[in-house]
Amino acid sequence: xxxxxxxxxxxxxxxxxxxxxxxxxxxxxxxxxxxxxxxxxxxxxxxxxxxxxxxxxxxxxxxxxxxxxxxxxxxxxxxxxxxxxxxxxxxxxxxxxxxxxxxxxxxxxxxxxxxxxxxxxxxxxxxxxxxxxxxxxxxxxxxxxxxxxxxxxx
Numbered sequence: 001x002x003x004x005x006x007x008x009x010x011x012x013x014x015x016x017x018x019x020x021x022x023x024x025x026x027x028x029x030x031x032x033x034x035x036x037x038x039x040x041x042x043x044x045x046x047x048x049x050x051x052x053x054x055x056x057x058x059x060x061x062x063x064x065x066x067x068x069x070x071x072x073x074x075x076x077x078x079x080x081x082x083x084x085x086x087x088x089x090x091x092x093x094x095x096x097x098x099x100x101x102x103x104x105x106x107x108x109x110x111x112x113x114x115x116x117x118x119x120x121x122x123x124x125x126x127x128x129x130x131x132x133x134x135x136x137x138x139x140x141x142x143x144x145x146x147x148x149x150x151x152x153x154x
Contacts, residue, residue, distance in 0.1 A: 058085070058089050058091055058140045060091060060138055060139070060140065062117075063117055063118035063119060063137065063138055064115040064116065064117040064118070064138070065083065065085075065091060065115060065116050065117075065138050066114065066115055066116075067111065067114050067115055067116050068114070069085045069086055069087070070083055070084075070085055070116065071084045071085055071086050072084045073093065073107075075102055075103040075107075076103070077098075077103060078095075078098045078099050078100055078101065078102050078103050079094060079095045079097070079098045079099065080092065080093070080094055080095075081093040081094075082141065083116075083138065089140075090141040090143075091138050091139060091140055091141055092137075092138070092139050092140075092141045093116075093135060093137070093138050094135075094136045094137045094138075094139075095123065095133040095134065095135060095136055096133065096134045096135070096136040097133060098133075099123065099125060099131050099132075099133035100125070100129070100131055101125045101127065101129050101131065102123065102125045102131070102133070105125050105126045105127045105129070106125075106126040106127075107123040107124060107125060107126060108123070108124045108126055109121065109122075109123055110122045110123070110124065110132075116135070116138065117135070117138075118135045118136060118137045118138050119134065119135070119136070120134075120135075121134070121135050122134050122135070123135065
């Protein structure tokens with residue numbers, strides 16, 4: 001089974017659009033709309049993710065992450081990085097703007113404390129380019145399994 005990772009904010013965005021397209025939960029379901037036993041609706045699955053995977057589980061408080069929990073920061077482009085933490089959690093770090101060369105050349109972290117904080121701390125591109133970029137956000141990153149397509153029995 002293929003595993004796909006999505007930022008928690010994207011999951012919330014998708015769940016809100018799914019809720020808008022399906023109507024409210026207070027509507028009465030007809031027999032044709034009742035979920036099949038053993039299969040949860042997308043809205044219920046997303047609600048379960050929300051309950052189990054809030055920022056406290058990642059120990060991200062006030063947009064800050066304790067520096068001693070960080071195992072590795074890997075940039076996937078010049079504005080977004082995955083922060084791997086001890087304890088098998090992953091967070092997504094976004095810079096306020098694109099920081100040219102940070103993925104290719106690496107970075108130096110400038111922190112004000114023993115925490116890595118959004119809006120306060122900066123990452124500078126190594127190699128003398130002079131680019132220094134402020135961290136915009138640090139959010140939980142969840143894994144969702146891609147559904148296995150069911151075989152058509154018709």
